[in-house]
Amino acid sequence: SANRGRQEKENRRLPTYLRWPHIQADQVHGLSLREIGGFTKNHRAPSVRASCYAIAKPSTLVEKMQIIKKLRGHQNAVYCATFDRTGRFVITGSDDRLVKIWAMETAFCLASCRGHEGDITDLAVSSNNAVVASSANDFVIRVWRIPDGMPISVLKGHTGVVTAIAFSPRPGAAFQLLSSSDDGTCRIWDARYSQQPPRIYTPKPPDAAPGKSGDASSSAVQVQPINHQILCCAFNANGTVFVTGS
DSSP: OHHHHHHHHHHHHSOGGGSTTGGGSOHHHHHHHHHHOOOOTTOOOSSHHHHHHHHHOHHHHHHHOOOOOOOOOOSSOEEEEEEOTTSSEEEEEETTSOEEEEETTTOOEEEEEOOOSSOEEEEEEOTTSSEEEEEETTSEEEEEETTTOOEEEEEEOOSSOEEEEEEOOOGGGTTEEEEEETTSOEEEEETTOSSSOOEEEOOOOOOOOOOOTTOTTGGGOOOOOOOOOOOEEEEOTTSSOEEEEO
8 A cells, every 4th residue: 555655646746748558659659649639537448559640640630731731842752851040941862863952941942963873762961960861772872961952072982872870979979971872892981081981781691501610611601791781770879888789
C-alpha cells in the first residue's frame, strides 16, 4: 500500500500531457499521441494498445492531414525531399537529375541545382544549415549552398551508386559528410573541398573457412573478399559513431 501511495503521488506530479494514456508511453511517443488527438476528458481506454489504435487509427490520421502547399517543377519522379534546419526551405531531388530548393512560405523555386548525370538518391543538410549535399547513381556527391543553390564542391571517388549520405551532428564538424555506396565502402568527406581525399572504410571481409585436416589442397584455397553493397548510413546523436547497413 505504501508503494501504491508513492506511485500515486508521482503520477499526480506528472504534467498533464504525460497522463493517461500517455503515461504508458515514452515522452516522445506520448507527445506524438497527444498531438494527433486523445481521448475525451475522464475517458480511459481498456488498454494501451486499444488507446494507441483509437488515437492513431488510419481514419483519424487522414482526417487530421491537410495539404499545405504543392511544389511543382520537377519533370520526373521525386524520391528525395527534406527540410532545412529552420523549416523555411524544402529541398527535393528527382529522377530528372535536378536538386531544387523551394521557399516553404511561397512554394516558389529558389534554385535548380544542375550537375548530376544520374537519378538523385539522397539529400542531407549540414547541422549549421549552410549547405545541402546530394548523391546520385552517377557515383558523385555534390554540395550546394542554401538557399541560392550555389555549387560548393564535387566529391568524386565512389565506384558505385552512392546510396546514402549524412552530415555529422558534432558541433565542430558541421561539414563532415558520411556516404555509403554500392562499391562496398563508406567514406567521410570534408564537404567544402572537392580535392581533399576522403577517409575510406571497408567492412572486414568474412574469415576464410578453415580447411579440413589432412587435406593438402584445402590449405591452398584463398577466399576472395567480397564487396558488399552498403545501402544506408547514419551518425549517432553526437557524431562520434556511425552505422551502416548492407
